[in-house]
Amino acid sequence: MSVVEQARRARGAAEDLAVATRTVKDAALHAMADALVARTPEILTANAADLAAGREAGLSAAVLDRLALDEGRVAGIGDALRQMAALPDPVGEVVRGATLPNGLELRQIRVPFGVVGIIYEGRPNVTVDAAGICLKSGNAALLRGSSSAAHSNAALVAVLRDAVAGAGLPADAVQLLDASTRDSVKELMRARGLVDVLIPRGGASLIRTVVEESTVPVIETGVGNCHVYVDAAADLAKAVALTLNSKTQRLSTCNTAESLLVHAGVADAFLPAVLTAFADAGVTVHGDARVAAYSDAVVPATEEDFDTEYLSADISVAVVDSLDAAVAHIRRHGTGHTEAIVTDSQPAAREFVARVDAAAVMVNASTRFTDGGEFGFGAEIGISTQKLHARGPMGLPELTSTKYVVTGDGHLR
Amino acid sequence: MSVVEQARRARGAAEDLAVATRTVKDAALHAMADALVARTPEILTANAADLAAGREAGLSAAVLDRLALDEGRVAGIGDALRQMAALPDPVGEVVRGATLPNGLELRQIRVPFGVVGIIYEGRPNVTVDAAGICLKSGNAALLRGSSSAAHSNAALVAVLRDAVAGAGLPADAVQLLDASTRDSVKELMRARGLVDVLIPRGGASLIRTVVEESTVPVIETGVGNCHVYVDAAADLAKAVALTLNSKTQRLSTCNTAESLLVHAGVADAFLPAVLTAFADAGVTVHGDARVAAYSDAVVPATEEDFDTEYLSADISVAVVDSLDAAVAHIRRHGTGHTEAIVTDSQPAAREFVARVDAAAVMVNASTRFTDGGEFGFGAEIGISTQKLHARGPMGLPELTSTKYVVTGDGHLR
Numbered sequence: 001m002s003v004v005e006q007a008r009r010a011r012g013a014a015e016d017l018a019v020a021t022r023t024v025k026d027a028a029l030h031a032m033a034d035a036l037v038a039r040t041p042e043i044l045t046a047n048a049a050d051l052a053a054g055r056e057a058g059l060s061a062a063v064l065d066r067l068a069l070d071e072g073r074v075a076g077i078g079d080a081l082r083q084m085a086a087l088p089d090p091v092g093e094v095v096r097g098a099t100l101p102n103g104l105e106l107r108q109i110r111v112p113f114g115v116v117g118i119i120y121e122g123r124p125n126v127t128v129d130a131a132g133i134c135l136k137s138g139n140a141a142l143l144r145g146s147s148s149a150a151h152s153n154a155a156l157v158a159v160l161r162d163a164v165a166g167a168g169l170p171a172d173a174v175q176l177l178d179a180s181t182r183d184s185v186k187e188l189m190r191a192r193g194l195v196d197v198l199i200p201r202g203g204a205s206l207i208r209t210v211v212e213e214s215t216v217p218v219i220e221t222g223v224g225n226c227h228v229y230v231d232a233a234a235d236l237a238k239a240v241a242l243t244l245n246s247k248t249q250r251l252s253t254c255n256t257a258e259s260l261l262v263h264a265g266v267a268d269a270f271l272p273a274v275l276t277a278f279a280d281a282g283v284t285v286h287g288d289a290r291v292a293a294y295s296d297a298v299v300p301a302t303e304e305d306f307d308t309e310y311l312s313a314d315i316s317v318a319v320v321d322s323l324d325a326a327v328a329h330i331r332r333h334g335t336g337h338t339e340a341i342v343t344d345s346q347p348a349a350r351e352f353v354a355r356v357d358a359a360a361v362m363v364n365a366s367t368r369f370t371d372g373g374e375f376g377f378g379a380e381i382g383i384s385t386q387k388l389h390a391r392g393p394m395g396l397p398e399l400t401s402t403k404y405v406v407t408g409d410g411h412l413r
Numbered sequence: 414m415s416v417v418e419q420a421r422r423a424r425g426a427a428e429d430l431a432v433a434t435r436t437v438k439d440a441a442l443h444a445m446a447d448a449l450v451a452r453t454p455e456i457l458t459a460n461a462a463d464l465a466a467g468r469e470a471g472l473s474a475a476v477l478d479r480l481a482l483d484e485g486r487v488a489g490i491g492d493a494l495r496q497m498a499a500l501p502d503p504v505g506e507v508v509r510g511a512t513l514p515n516g517l518e519l520r521q522i523r524v525p526f527g528v529v530g531i532i533y534e535g536r537p538n539v540t541v542d543a544a545g546i547c548l549k550s551g552n553a554a555l556l557r558g559s560s561s562a563a564h565s566n567a568a569l570v571a572v573l574r575d576a577v578a579g580a581g582l583p584a585d586a587v588q589l590l591d592a593s594t595r596d597s598v599k600e601l602m603r604a605r606g607l608v609d610v611l612i613p614r615g616g617a618s619l620i621r622t623v624v625e626e627s628t629v630p631v632i633e634t635g636v637g638n639c640h641v642y643v644d645a646a647a648d649l650a651k652a653v654a655l656t657l658n659s660k661t662q663r664l665s666t667c668n669t670a671e672s673l674l675v676h677a678g679v680a681d682a683f684l685p686a687v688l689t690a691f692a693d694a695g696v697t698v699h700g701d702a703r704v705a706a707y708s709d710a711v712v713p714a715t716e717e718d719f720d721t722e723y724l725s726a727d728i729s730v731a732v733v734d735s736l737d738a739a740v741a742h743i744r745r746h747g748t749g750h751t752e753a754i755v756t757d758s759q760p761a762a763r764e765f766v767a768r769v770d771a772a773a774v775m776v777n778a779s780t781r782f783t784d785g786g787e788f789g790f791g792a793e794i795g796i797s798t799q800k801l802h803a804r805g806p807m808g809l810p811e812l813t814s815t816k817y818v819v820t821g822d823g824h825l826r
Contacts, residue, residue: 015768108805113801331428353818354432360816361818364820365819366825374513388526388632403773404773405773406778408777411779413658
């Protein structure tokens, strides 16, 4: 079936989803979870086919592990759906309202987008997560996953569709696109009018392609060149721990710190301690000349290093002469994801928060906190690094639009 | 100067604007208004040059009237700026916030987009309005107006820039792009990273071009094929008045009704009355066969008529057999702008509101009420017909993004 035909079916399903009550949608989420558990054997059979193909294709052990499902993982994926069911329904929320001077009653109400396209490279659990988040927010989902997970995704979506239909909602609320060809991505990007929004999740090049070529509105996610700035007034023990946590708590996430800026006034006291901590943690430091003076282990940093999202045990480090210089450095190299300051100075914190333009600004907190789960959203479809519509972690409300409803009594203008 | 260079300067100006207090911004708006009044003579001289060129180019009297400025109009444009100054500042508003279980303090705060590009064809007052709305919301404005108003716009922007600088804000907060070439539009559309959002205001073809070619995020505005549906349970006297008001109160606006749907059950009672009213008002009715049966004056409607935004004294009219059929017709032909139902039936109103997907749904109110001024927003930059970010009339908050600020005490994950 063509992507356009799938999108048309999604559009039809979206009409029913838009008016489905929370009770019905939550029942569908529970039915999806139940079905995943009940039909685990067929899911694992499909997954075994992906794993065998992956081993043959020479995928790394880490990639194979991310791809692998077992009974426990499938149960965990189901639990995530049950947790979504427990979240409030964003649809129907009255965002604002007023009675106008002429007596017209004005309400702005949350409504679903309609059809959401998601392009991702991740683990099979993303397939279920995305389907669940879209369904809960009243949207039909067009899922374009990785070809390496094609069998697993097909099995998962077959199970989900049956459960959705069994719960009285249209099966076409959840559809998987052909992952064997790039054409499905291209068709999806040109399906303006049928698809309301496209969310690319994955590497920088995928996101750039979608942003540049899509005529469907896009929510950009993910690229993070996050900085920790250790201010002149920082508590240095806290600063060492926070820097290490931001860099090493998980290496491959978009909210991982990739760059450290140190105020010159505390360089002598702070850099030896943090360089030792990095060395102990196996982190390679790419430092400017002033950093290199503190340790032979420092690799000289190029300008390119300061623009790099390593996603590995590497960090770029520079000494700056002022908070202003730190802000200027972040403006030049940051990606608008997460920027952190470590300081005990209230004026410095206020200045940094005001002048740094990013989805999240942390004061004395690890960059790793920029996350829907940590923010208490309960579900997350990605982290937006653009300014339009949604910025930062996107939960259920970010998957909705609004509609004005105006009620009168024959009012004329 | 190239558009890219202008965008770079706008970016620099935006850094200062983002942290400007409301006091400073409002003072700048008043200074802009004062300067427009004080320097009216030079504005009118420039306007006279545009008018002379327009007459030579054979522009219609209506277009020349829209282009024309006089002392009263300039004063009115200034008053609009003073009214903006009186509106609340959207920047800094805490949209939501919480103390997380681990003690982290989370706040989501409104911040300006940064640099906003506006492409428009309208009267010279749009230049001042757009500059004012952008400044009030902390954004630098890149204005690309019509070549027919080039002299007027240049004079207005020169006055505004002087006033902005005199108030202590960067003059580059307001910049006019070259209107003599299409290249400036093209460059603006490719200035991703420098320009945060692009708002095209004008004809359908301009908007389509920008939507398809821009890599800068776009907020689509304006095209409205708005319907009035007269339900079986409508108060027919109110329905005639409301239909007429929706069509004729102003012919050339996007919230003007272009199509009328009449429930078959009231066709006999309603159509003769409304057709007479249309005839008296000089409106040509393009009707389907069932409508034509009521009057010889009805022009047979083609399928294309039902897709046409006339912006003139024409309306398409069809008889439908049910509310469902009306909703289906609107889904097929509507542009998601404004759709109205006239009914005294609560269930019918509820059903129509739930199933019609549009920026605004009117119950017993004229389509003409979809307007920032009517909604009480105080200022309006356009009416969004897309679902991402803003939908319906866009006031000051719609010209902002948000930033999460997370404050801890050395919090680690």
